[in-house]
Amino acid sequence: MTLPCPGWRPAGLAFFSRPTPLVAAELIGAVFQQDQVWLQLTEVEAYGGPEDSASHARFGPTTRNQVMFGEPGRLYVYLCYGIHQMVNLIAHPPGAAGGVLVRSARVLAGEDVVRTRRGNLDLAGPGKVGAALGAHGAWTGQSVGSPLQLWLADALPVRFGPRVGINFASPEDIERPWRFAAAEFKVSAEKTLGPRSVSRGTGPVKRVVDGAARPRRARR
Numbered sequence: 001m002t003l004p005c006p007g008w009r010p011a012g013l014a015f016f017s018r019p020t021p022l023v024a025a026e027l028i029g030a031v032f033q034q035d036q037v038w039l040q041l042t043e044v045e046a047y048g049g050p051e052d053s054a055s056h057a058r059f060g061p062t063t064r065n066q067v068m069f070g071e072p073g074r075l076y077v078y079l080c081y082g083i084h085q086m087v088n089l090i091a092h093p094p095g096a097a098g099g100v101l102v103r104s105a106r107v108l109a110g111e112d113v114v115r116t117r118r119g120n121l122d123l124a125g126p127g128k129v130g131a132a133l134g135a136h137g138a139w140t141g142q143s144v145g146s147p148l149q150l151w152l153a154d155a156l157p158v159r160f161g162p163r164v165g166i167n168f169a170s171p172e173d174i175e176r177p178w179r180f181a182a183a184e185f186k187v188s189a190e191k192t193l194g195p196r197s198v199s200r201g202t203g204p205v206k207r208v209v210d211g212a213a214r215p216r217r218a219r220r
Helices: 020-027 111-118 126-133 171-175
Strands: 031-034 037-047 075-080 084-090 099-109 149-152 158-161 179-182 207-209
Touching: 020 037, 020 099, 020 179, 031 099, 037 126, 075 126, 084 126, 099 111, 099 126, 111 126
Parallel strands: none
Antiparallel strands: 031 037, 031 149, 037 099, 037 179, 075 084, 084 099, 158 179, 158 207
């Protein structure tokens, strides 16, 4: 494979300056480039601003989350459990707040680098993606393009359903169908996940839509 492939284009400000769930759905199939490492995004989650009780932005701007209220198209990388670097892309309309957490990916190139950083090519989980990219909190606030490039390809069929690991959120926000995954990849319940899987969660990714997904609210 010759990378970047013909027809791919770098993501610009206009792409990120739209409703966060729409951006999240259209990130499925997009490709991260970090030096020799190329990863195709296979699973993401959208998070809103103060109106979303599952979001880091739920209490308004703070030193940690202020990037979520800033210019779209920037990176937000935070440390989880003191171990995992979680990679987020800031995306929201003007005057709003929000970001997209990258949950899973598959390796297109740079396998040796990923194995050195991760030990294997299993990137089914946000901490694994961060490790494969060599992500660091110092990336927070930097624009997509450096140190991390994002290439947009044709949108893929997408499954979507509730986000996972947000039991602290309100019942309404727990129900939001803001977790998106590539429809062609298996959501595995097995303990050992292959490199083409999306992460194990507490709930499935349910519906399938074609191309640029238009999220709907889940039925109660």
